[in-house]
Amino acid sequence: MSETESPTGAPGSERALTFFQDRFGLHDTSLAEALDTALERQVDYADLYFEYTTTDSVSLEEGIVKSGDRHLEQGVGVRAVRGERQGYAHSDELSIESARLAAGTARAIADETRPHAPVAVTDRPSGHDLYPIETAPTDVPVETKVDWLNEIDAYTRARSPKISQVMASVVCQHKHVLVAASDGTRVADVLPLVRMNVQVLAADGSRREVGYQGAGGRMELDVLRDPDRWQTLVDEAVRIALLNLEARPCPAGAMDVVLGPGWPGILLHEAIGHGLEGDFNRKKTSAFSDKMGQRVAAEGVTVVDDGTIPGRRGSLNVDDEGTPTQRNVLIENGVLVGYMQDRLNAGLMGVAPTGNGRRESYAHLPLPRMTNTFMLAGEDDPEEILSSVDNGLYAVSFGGGQVDITSGKFVFSASEAYLIENGQIGAPVKGATLIGNGPDVLTRVSRIGHDLALDEGVGTCGKDGQGVPVGVGQPTIRVDALTVGGTEG
DSSP: OOSSOOOTTSOHHHHHHHHHHHHHOOOHHHHHHHHHHHTTBSOSEEEEEEEEEEEEEEEEETTEEEEEEEEEEEEEEEEEEETTEEEEEEESSOSHHHHHHHHHHHGGGOOOBOOOOOOOOEEOOOSOOOOOOSSOGGGSOHHHHHHHHHHHHHHHHTTOTTEEEEEEEEEEEEEEEEEEETTSEEEEEEEEEEEEEEEEEEEETTEEEEEEEEEEESSOHHHHHSHHHHHHHHHHHHHHHHHHHHOEEOOOEEEEEEEOSSTTHHHHIIIIIGGGBHHHHHTTOSTTTTOTTSBOSOTTOOEEEESOSTTOTTOOSBOTTSOBOOEEEEEETTEEOOOBOOHHHHHHHTSOOOSOEEOSSTTSOOEEOOSEEEEOOOSBOHHHHHHTOSEEEEEEEEEEEEEOTTTOEEEEEEEEEEEEETTEEEEEEESOEEEEEHHHHHHTEEEEBSOOEEOOSOEEEEETTEEEEEEEEEOOEEEEEEEEEOSOO
């Protein structure tokens, strides 16, 4: 048995409860006592969030494994809620005593004292077991990871003499969490997370171009170490780097754009998904505020957020407030039908939480956040979608982007794109940026492919200074008359 793992064979919730009880003495009675401390003042709700996370990473560059890191993050965060106000305090000492002290600080949001009924916490299993594993990824020997990176380096360099540099990394995480709340909730979970990245630099004379691929999820590390898996990713990174050596500057202007399946869903995530989170809509700062039940997208556009897909990077058995995750339909056939909610915003809006309360760590307040967000498949053939465009742009993958939640305006750069010429895929182009407004783009979707794909498992979403793992996806879609920024003079 490893240092950080409880006995395998039981669901994650049972293993996590055993872990916290045996190592830190976090039993039901002591949890209830800490919650009682938070409730000594006039508060509506209080919760405790305990975390014990081990993370390690190994990186290779210039043919050498240059760096490795292993660190432990542990602590407890205590929240006390009164109306819209939240008091929050945390400690990096994982104990009931530190929870009591933090609870005393958190409850200071209220001025009055009041009697309250004693809290009793009970186990409320989520019903999910989305990422069962036998071996924690952080328990795989570092020598195994180093050997794998060296194998990746050798394989990548052998793909082409134009490959001048290879950078690869493996990141593993194993997290135990326990949530106890004043409404009696007590849930726990064990969350594995792995990610492999490879970036290659291709050179031809004085020209240098980069190709990148990555993959991951809540799974055994051996899933990624399968040669059929990682070699396919390497081949794709090399292909993109070599392709970009031949890419020409992208023209600018309004044009019809075809977005490929999978990772291009990041545009949907950023330009539309954030605008469907509960806090922005409660505060009426979203472009989708007060539009529930109204048509906000073209017919056929259905967008869901689903935290229950087994093994996916954005999936959770329970969210970081102890609410079971679920499949939430946000836009159905073009009509806005739902928002993503945490406990606070759901309560203030008079609706039920949706399992989207998420936080980066015990040191952060939970916020309504996405899990795995994607557009459902349509009925169109992807080849026919491409052939329907006389002249336009085919964007296969994206790099960075910026979004204004209030207005919905976005700018995204394409890392792989081609001209569409007479209905055929033409020359690769570089420097293409897509410029538009999220709600407006949804109304311009004219064709939806039947080839829904999720990304490879590399997404991290940022909000209010917090980062959490997420998934994105979509089928091939056509967007009419989208503004494209380019580098062609």
